[in-house]
Amino acid sequence: TETVSKNFIEIEIDKDLASGRFDHVQTRFPPEPNGYLHIGHAKSIILNNDIAKEYNGKFNLRFDDTNPTKEKEEFVNSIIEDVKWLGGEFEDRLFFASNYFEEMYEKAVMLIKKGKAFVCDLSADEIREYRGDFKTPGKESPYRNRSVEENLKLFEDMKNGLFEDGSHVLRAKIDMASPNINMRDPVIYRVARMTHHNTGDKWCIYPMYDFAHPIEDAIEGITHSLCTLEFEDHRPLYDWVVRECEYKNPPRQIEFAKLYLTNVVTGKRYIKKLVEDGIVDGWDDPRLVSIAALRRRGYTPEAIRNFVKLAGVSKADSSIESAMLEYCIREDLKLKKSRIMAVLDPIKLIIDNYPEGQSELCTMPNNLENPELGEREIEFGRELYIEREDFMEVPPKKYFRLFPGNEVRLMGAYFVTCTSVEKDENGEIIAVHATYDPETKSGSGFNARKVKGTIHWVNAKTALNVEMRLYENIVDEEKGKLDENGNLNLNPNSLTILKNCYVESCLKDAKAYDSFQFVRNGFFCVDAKDSRPDALVFNRIVSLKSSFKL
């Protein structure tokens, strides 16, 4: 295990433990179930999970499901799956903020009784207008000085459905002159007749995020409530709610910078449009960076974890190159996966001096850099497929692959010399002909002469006919993410579908998410949505080469 210096959050936690402010650590990941998780959420999951683990504390998964409009059961299930997949160890600590509605209501009543909250009849527009801005102080609501009795009665009426949606709100009574706008009598409850995925039609009033979130944290005994930077200005309100609601174990909010990737689309709005316009095949399209998409593409939790660690935790916003994510998956798979021969753009290679009907087995290491992966046998025969680009009739200088008269090594098999090329009436190449030298079998120790080129191949008789999907960034990287109208600059070549590709027959039982290195072509995985046992579909996870250097 490596020693890394502590991030600023760990340093704060160390201080809290040293000063006795806390004697243990409890964290949480609090998603709103209103969409799929993306790579940015992975940062929060891994950060919270790992901090709990590091300090022998606990980590909760809590759905912040206090705003029913956009929340769906479908998202709850996908989020649970993704958090588990990423290694979030919440075990049985799965919570729903909606289960705390009763306590939130009671705390609101408590605030009213303390004279710290009032029912306000101003409209949303009026409230905004009265609030002022950072230059203008706010103006007090004419309803601010209602009596406790009147407020209790009105709040109960709000709860009992006597008021129209939007007509009344409960507001915290704090300070309309505060330089922090969040403290200017923020709304803490609103009337909204919406069916909630958990509580159904039980409630027609719902708490606002800034009131609900600190209560959720306090109820669960969260010690360190880690959130993203945009909530920094909300911290005084967070602390106010915890204090005025008289929680004895005030959690501490600490903010960190969001994870952003250059030229990567994470916004729900954009992804929704891509799905609706049929540009991507759902939220798990392998070109997206939702966790589901990354999983389908063939990313591993280890690679994502490593990426998040490399990105680090900081207090300043910055963007990370998506090439770093690719670097992480390459590094993760490099030694773990078998290196298989697959031909993406096949032409036939016929070995004319190899006896018809004959075949033999060649033994190949599964991964030259990792002997632990063992060996496999490949059937060699008279008719093979090689990559179209591994043959040229008229080669340029320094082309060491197949051309008439040249000899190359067929990986794991024999030396072959190209003798001729066969074309159809349009001049298209149908087959390349060659002869092999029986003395040169790989592993035989033959070293009488050397060749400069080695090419991969598959056996035409036994290879599996498969589909390959190659991906590029969905965003045009030259133009940048957005055009002047705020629309995505789409890369027209983000998906290439190759039919009639061939892979070694050893992949016949490959299952969804299984991944391999296809020599010279990249890392690929079996697509979980469209692949069938008799018609395999592979996604290219990433190519082998990269300009990215750590």
Ligand code: ATP
């Ligand atoms: P989005 O709008 O992208 O879905 P969100 O903030 O609405 O993001 P939530 O469901 O509220 O999503 O997020 C759950 C947790 O994940 C929050 O604590 C939030 O701060 C954190 N989070 C969201 N996006 C990022 C990001 N890009 N980097 C790090 N943490 C993030």
Ligand code: MG
């Ligand atoms: Mg969200």
Ligand code: MG
């Ligand atoms: Mg949010």
